[in-house]
Amino acid sequence: MATPLPTFQRLGALKDVGAFRAHVASLSLDLPCDDELIAGDASPLLQPVTVGGLTIRNRICVHPMEGWDGTPDGRPSEATFRRWRRFGQSGAKLIWGGEAVAVRHDGRANPNQLFIGPNSREDLARLREALVEEHVRTTGSSEGLVIGLQLTHSGRYSQPNVKGRPEPRILYLHPILDRRVGVDSDAAILTDGDIRKLVEDYHAAAKVAADAGFDFVDVKHCHGYLGHEFLSAHTRPGNYGGSFEHRTRFLREIVEVVDSVSPKLHVGVRLSAFDMVPFRPDPLRSSPGKPGPGAPEPHDHLLPYRWGFGVNVEDPTQYDLGETVRLLELFRELRVRLVNLSAGSPYYNPHVQRPAYYPPSDGYQPPEDPLVGVARQMDVVRELKGRFPETVMVGTGYSYLQEYLPNVAQAALREGWVDSIGLGRVVLSYPEILLDAARGTALQAKKICRTFSDCTTAPRNGLPSGCYPLDEYYKGSELHEKLKEAKAARKGK
Numbered sequence: 178m179a180t181p182l183p184t185f186q187r188l189g190a191l192k193d194v195g196a197f198r199a200h201v202a203s204l205s206l207d208l209p210c211d212d213e214l215i216a217g218d219a220s221p222l223l224q225p226v227t228v229g230g231l232t233i234r235n236r237i238c239v240h241p242m243e244g245w246d247g248t249p250d251g252r253p254s255e256a257t258f259r260r261w262r263r264f265g266q267s268g269a270k271l272i273w274g275g276e277a278v279a280v281r282h283d284g285r286a287n288p289n290q291l292f293i294g295p296n297s298r299e300d301l302a303r304l305r306e307a308l309v310e311e312h313v314r315t316t317g318s319s320e321g322l323v324i325g326l327q328l329t330h331s332g333r334y335s336q337p338n339v340k341g342r343p344e345p346r347i348l349y350l351h352p353i354l355d356r357r358v359g360v361d362s363d364a365a366i367l368t369d370g371d372i373r374k375l376v377e378d379y380h381a382a383a384k385v386a387a388d389a390g391f392d393f394v395d396v397k398h399c400h401g402y403l404g405h406e407f408l409s410a411h412t413r414p415g416n417y418g419g420s421f422e423h424r425t426r427f428l429r430e431i432v433e434v435v436d437s438v439s440p441k442l443h444v445g446v447r448l449s450a451f452d453m454v455p456f457r458p459d460p461l462r463s464s465p466g467k468p469g470p471g472a473p474e475p476h477d478h479l480l481p482y483r484w485g486f487g488v489n490v491e492d493p494t495q496y497d498l499g500e501t502v503r504l505l506e507l508f509r510e511l512r513v514r515l516v517n518l519s520a521g522s523p524y525y526n527p528h529v530q531r532p533a534y535y536p537p538s539d540g541y542q543p544p545e546d547p548l549v550g551v552a553r554q555m556d557v558v559r560e561l562k563g564r565f566p567e568t569v570m571v572g573t574g575y576s577y578l579q580e581y582l583p584n585v586a587q588a589a590l591r592e593g594w595v596d597s598i599g600l601g602r603v604v605l606s607y608p609e610i611l612l613d614a615a616r617g618t619a620l621q622a623k624k625i626c627r628t629f630s631d632c633t634t635a636p637r638n639g640l641p642s643g644c645y646p647l648d649e650y651y652k653g654s655e656l657h658e659k660l661k662e663a664k665a666a667r668k669g670k
């Protein structure tokens with residue numbers, strides 16, 4: 178008989194912040210949490226922070242979130258504009274990237290991802306302006322609003338032409354991940370020459386972003402996409418693999434040129450600060466249409482594990498920050514002072530990257546209380562912040578905290594664990610959650626993200642992303658019906 182699935186405390190069912198704290202204590206987690214929120218000008222959420230001459234007027238950040246809703250030629254659609262306006266409505270003074278924008282067609286993660294070319298300046302400027310306009314409508318001023326654009330190549334997760342058809346471009350063969358994206362030969366491996374051309378695409382894209390009025394570009398190094406894959410290219414020969422110096426060459430080549438070509442443009446990096454071996458639904462606890470809890474892929478034969486960054490090579494179910502610290506030292510040398518810390522990948526260990534109560538359709542049941550995942554990310558940021566006090570660090574993974582997000586965010590800022598609270602999923606359902614908290618306005622419980630994961634499930638089924646369960650925009654829409662059908666079809670499998 179299959180072992181029963183573990184059950185976890187639903188945070189929405191807790192009666193108050195005291196009960197939340199008791200729950201945190203029952204899990205033996207170290208998570209800061211204030212009983213009382215400070216409203217108004219003294220709120221820790223509303224304090225400015227300065228980095229490299231840029232003043233960011235509050236401590237709320239919107240993480241990049243793509244919508245799978247651009248046009249086939251990589252331009253924003255009305256749905257894209259709506260999302261960016263909602264980013265503005267959040268009141269966040271730091272907009273980290275808007276969404277991942279591919280620097281060229283073959284690096285798109287889906288055929289509807291935005292991509293940046295020489296003619297994109299006007300579209301990007303309009304997206305940015307729409308955000309600013311809404312921000313001003315909500316907060317009364319655009320003072321201290323800092324907006325970046327996330328630049329990416331999706332590498333192993335490229336799907337530029339047809340939904341559901343991977344066209345991976347990779348740096349090395351991976352003993353676990355190759356079969357998931359249909360890699361069975363060296364054909365998908367980028368040569369050093371291909372990489373040099375790609376670096377030029379990043380330079381061109383950064384120039385367009387600067388011309389469109391962005392304050393910074395994020396050279397994305399997270400979540401299993403190409404930038405992140407460079408960091409773990411231990412087994413790759415040549416100029417871009419092997420030693421730490423070679424594995425960081427791509428980043429250095431981009432940053433150094435951007436600095437000289439667009440001196441006013443700042444550079445930030447979103448980084449998966451740590452990682453783990455890929456997970457899968459535990460085959461012994463799964464049944465058709467019902468994936469079991471996540472379990473690490475078998476890896477005893479792969480030790481020492483050489484296919485990850487920020488991973489303990491002897492036990493890749495654990496992280497190791499040794500090289501992460503080295504990388505942050507390199508950021509300091511390169512004068513990259515704005516860093517957004519994330520972890521893992523939504524493709525191969527989603528419980529690490531975006532802790533959720535309900536898994537996405539291609540995921541697995543949580544292998545741990547999702548609060549453990551939140552605490553892990555927060556703890557890593559605290560440790561790195563302690564070592565690099567001058568680097569402005571944005572933290573990730575807060576959406577799972579739901580009602581208690583403001584209490585934890587305020588305490589984390591007050592205690593110096595992090596400089597800015599990054600918000601992902603909850604922005605799709607309730608963009609102004611932290612602004613409401615900082616203004617002393619009661620939270621609107623019906624808008625709080627419950628981590629249903631539909632915003633991840635929809636794109637996995639070829640549909641645009643968005644908060645289908647809570648955002649009025651999708652209520653009764655054709656898209657909502659399609660998502661229901663896709664979920665039912667998967668269950669039936």
Ligand SMILES: Cc1cc2nc3c(=O)[nH]c(=O)nc-3n(C[C@H](O)[C@H](O)[C@H](O)COP(=O)(O)O)c2cc1C
Pocket residue numbers: 240241242243244276277327397399400447519530531532573574575576577599600601602603632633642643
């Ligand atoms: C629909 C969706 C799209 C996302 N797109 C991006 C992206 O384009 N770039 C990126 O760095 N992270 C992306 N992420 C990850 C989020 O930025 C964030 O790291 C993650 O949701 C965890 O934060 P949260 O707990 O606040 O949701 C995406 C997440 C979701 C749910």
Ligand code: SF4
Pocket residue numbers: 602603605606625626627628629630631632633643644645646647
């Ligand atoms: S679909 Fe909505 S409630 Fe579900 S995780 Fe995404 S934002 Fe949260």
